[in-house]
Amino acid sequence: MHRVDIMSDRPNPTGVCSVSQPSEIVVRAITQDGAFRVITALTTQTVQGVVSAQQVTGATAQRLGELVTGAILVREAMAPTLRLQVIAKDTAGRGSLVADAHPDGSTRGLVTLRGGETEIEVAGGSLIQVMRSLRNGAIQQGVVEVPEGGGISQGLMAYMQESEQVVTMVSVATLLDEHGVGRSGGVLVQLLPEVERGPLMVMTERLREFEELGAVLANEEVTADKLLDELLYGMPFTRLEESALRYACQCSQVRVVTALATLPRSDIEEMVSDGEMLDINCDYCGKAYQVPPAALQALLTPS
Template identity: 25%
Template sequence: MGNSTESVITDYLVRIITRDGSIRALACVTTDLVGEACRRHGTWPTASAALGRAMTGGALMGALLKTGQRVALRFEGNGPLKKVLVEADANGAVRGCVGNPEVNPLREDGKLDVAAAIGHAGLLTVTKDLGLKEPYTGTVLLYTSEIAEDLAYYLTDSEQVPSAVGLGVYVEPDGAIAAAGGFLIQSLPPCNDELVDRLMARIGAMPSVTELLRQGKTPEGLLDHLFEGIPFDTLEKRALAYVCSCSRERIERVLVSLGHDDLASLMNEQGGAEVTCELCRERYSFSREELQRIVDEMMSGEAC
């Protein structure tokens, strides 16, 4: 299923629903997959925090989909990061990249300033491949550029599902990802206003997600903290992993789309081709002989 780490899977997500059926919630830990993405892209600390939050948000939103469906999140602002792009599917596979990995603005208190990295003017575009003829796309203006609040705003405003999102990434001084994860809570009809108010008060009073994760909170621990005293049932637990859908076969199809002339130029001018996947930085090299084979197969197909 593409490229992924071979380490033991420690990232996972838990989904619950309150006993009265009025609130659904998901929580996850994404430390390893975020660390893998940041290593591959060589991100500086603030860029790592932005990418990690977005990938965690993507994992949470992907878990709301049905098998075979996918979601893509694209944050584009006027800050130096330029963009954050994340793709996730219903099976727990997540990948992502940033436009400029060498970005590290800090706030006055020394904390990573993700909003400044993204920029305060821009768009969040959410694209869902639901297996239909055309994908569903929704776009909203960036709300705060803090990613979690932008996703909550999108879900509430564009999809009309009142939502709260909390995301956290802790980056060590050496750039390593020490903790990453988050939660997504949604109110379902008919709305239980009293329960929503209790949860909003609890979210407002709780420590940051980053702090809870650094304390060793698991997805179950995050949910127990949020829903203390509120009966709920656990619906599922699923593994999450950094997985890219690129492959040599897919890259070869991209080369075919270039056409005879461009492939001939690559053979004559560069003696081959090297293509790098934007989302995972995997490199695919094609020799002159391999490019010639592709051209010959193209011409043979056209002659049939």
């Protein structure tokens, strides 16, 4: 039988393929003086699902968790109703990480390793590419380099500053334990035009405590709302809304056939002539699909 790997990346009208964990949330708020917009998220279960599906450990699992969390925060900040993908490329060319965040709260990830490599790091000089799917089907994207001495948090801050022209502080962290991903979460703070010097000085000092977010997340009682309360302690704010988060893949049988339809006609004819069942695995979640020769033949018939 044929075996083909397909990376699913198109909208799926038929729903997600995997069973998701209980929902986590991302919370949006604004200070009452109009100085800061704040987004917080605890993403532990979502990241656990992504890391488990990709079967990665160590530094690669940490960086993937941070990228997934960062993608969720940036999507919520830029366009909560649109899909956002973030790609991080290893400086040494060992591979790349992908985080794919959807407006329904489902998020998935992908690790691509090259030439027998076993680990990916994202550090100064790595490239961060952010792609946003617009309602008209177009893709808006930007690419930045991670600052020297920085990581995913600093790379996303550079993107928000250079591509979106918004002064933004981003801090994401994924903690590992003996079982894999123990805790994961992040915060995002944007300076709004109404900010004054006094509140800015207070927030600057407060954010120093969140630069090393891992220490904050180590407290097992921390939630998205508690992150918000700690970050804005003493600052009156309005909690705007929350959105559910979960790990889930967007692949489906329909999407598999749709992806096959984009192959050259000669490739499809060759698969049809073999007369064998085609085995296809989703790169994101590993789910196996089978496409019978009759379905392949249908792709060769003009509609």
